[in-house]
Amino acid sequence: MIKTMDPNFIEWVKQHLDDVEKTKQILTALLRLLSPKWWKKNWQRIAIRFFLAIFAFVLLFRFVPVPFSSYMAQQQVGHWLQGNFHYWAKSTWVSLEKISPHMQLAVIAAEDQKFPSHYGFDFTAIQKAFKHNGKSTRKIRGGSTISQQTAKI
Secondary structure, three states: OOOOOOHHHHHHHHHHHHHHHHHHHHHHHHHHHHOHHHHHHHHHHHHHHHHHHHHHHHHHHHHOOOOOOHHHHHHHHHHHHOOOOOOOOOOOOOOHHHOOHHHHHHHHHHHOOOHHHOOOOOHHHHHHHHHHHHHOOOOOOOOOOHHHHHHHO
């Protein structure tokens, strides 16, 4: 007596064979991405797209308020890691015109007192840091300005 196979089993096998084929396609694509030949051929295209994406975000956030700061993201993730999923980092953006000029200068001065008088590079501070770090075994002094720190980010 010949038994027939369960149609559900046949369907299950077909479905998993499709999954195997998809997995094979994904692995093939990943191996292609890892090959030096592929990178040699496509690195310029990737670099251009990367810099265009950065430029697009800078341009976008020139006109649209930034949705969150790095501090807000840090606080949000910290609360999530502690299991507090009800916390939500919120902020209210205020135009620069609504902030007192004294407050603006105080915030900048807290980081770089000479910011209003140099053009992004405080050469005196950089020179002092270079001399200090040359004499010291521990390189603890920096000479970077707000502009340089922003560029590092």
